[in-house]
Amino acid sequence: SAVISQKPSRDICQRGTSLTIQCQVDSQVTMMFWYRQQPGQSLTLIATANQGSEATYESGFVIDKFPISRPNLTFSTLTVSNMSPEDSSIYLCSAREDLNTEAFFGQGTRLTVV
């Protein structure tokens, strides 16, 4: 399967600031996703990144807090805006080549908000 590169791998940020996480896939993919994994917890889907249109957000997640871009079939960004300590999590990018293949994941971004 394709490989996802996610940057940064970790960061420590001040509350009230914003961080943009980049996700680069080494081949074109149909679907890209952003997940949050809070400390010691499971993965929760934030949104599906749609190429050329607004992302589709899951219940409990809003565009103002987590703006997402997907300018092409290999790249997406997730911004965590106006951060608070509760946003400290691992954020994972995932992709699927098409409906007949399974999702693969990046190594995640460990975010700590102080």
Place this chain on the structure above:
Amino acid sequence: AQTVTQSQPEMSVQEAETVTLSCTYDTSESDYYLFWYKQPPSRQMILVIRQEAYKQQNATENRFSVNFQKAAKSFSLKISDSQLGDAAMYFCAYRDLRAGTASKLTFGTGTRLQVTL
């Protein structure tokens, strides 16, 4: 809504032994996929094994096999001949095939597997 439950927060197994991780799920759908993912300390989620609900035969991948009980909505993972490299968090996951939701994965809370010498 679909839910996935892993009732074992932590498990331990000795090297070369066999361990079984449990997973139950709830769905009203008849067609779906079930997965086990492994997350080592590197944080990368790695697909271990996949089971299609329409298949009665249990999936196997080398030392990894599942016991899929559709009526009971149970999907356990058996790891044989455990190795130190198997130590990780293991997540059970579900994906159905309905239009609009076919791409979403629902994860359980995970089981941390420790492998001892």
